[in-house]
Amino acid sequence: MWSYIYDKFSRSPSQLRIVKKMFSIGIRVTKLYDEPVLMCGDIEIRPNTLAKATGTDRRSVMSVIERIINDETLYPVFSQLEPVANLWKVSSKLGYGVIEILPESASKPGIIAGVSSIIAKRGISIRQVIVDDPELVEDPKAVVVTEQKVPPDIIPELKSVEGVRAITIL
Numbered sequence: 783m784w785s786y787i788y789d790k791f792s793r794s795p796s797q798l799r800i801v802k803k804m805f806s807i808g809i810r811v812t813k814l815y816d817e818p819v820l821m822c823g824d825i826e827i828r829p830n831t832l833a834k835a836t837g838t839d840r841r842s843v844m845s846v847i848e849r850i851i852n853d854e855t856l857y858p859v860f861s862q863l864e865p866v867a868n869l870w871k872v873s874s875k876l877g878y879g880v881i882e883i884l885p886e887s888a889s890k891p892g893i894i895a896g897v898s899s900i901i902a903k904r905g906i907s908i909r910q911v912i913v914d915d916p917e918l919v920e921d922p923k924a925v926v927v928t929e930q931k932v933p934p935d936i937i938p939e940l941k942s943v944e945g946v947r948a949i950t951i952l
Contacts, residue, residue, distance in 0.1 A: 808865035879932040880952040883924040888916040896943035
């Protein structure tokens with residue numbers, strides 16, 4: 783999909799920036815009373831708001847919306863995007879633990895499986911895993927939110943997982 787997106791928006795860096803922002807925070811394109819609209823969950827997002835957030839202008843946002851709606855490949859994807867609550871910044875207030883994982887390569891399979899297995903062996907439940915998309919983030923990472931604080935002595939075990947570059951317990 784990303785190669786298709788890059789191909790469609792490669793001539794306009796501002797439009798590509800808009801598309802990436804939409805994808806990263808779950809802004810979908812839909813039709814409401816036959817009019818194209820941007821939605822984040824059930825909240826309508828005005829084109830001017832997205833333009834300001836991306837350092838672009840309203841015309842660029844409107845152009846992206848039209849291109850997505852008229853594209854048989856893009857519309858089915860962008861009409862289904864949903865936002866996701868990221869718990870890691872509030873985890874300490876909720877009594878949860880947080881593990882940040884920096885991969886050697888974000889495309890290496892098995893990192894999350896290895897880390898999850900070690901956490902499970904310690905009898906700790908996972909509440910949430912958020913993984914950065916390497917197409918959207920320059921230095922992608924994974925964040926694991928656990929039901930309870932994670933003991934620091936787990937770090938060497940987690941670092942031994944193939945593909946893990948660094949581990950931080952927050």
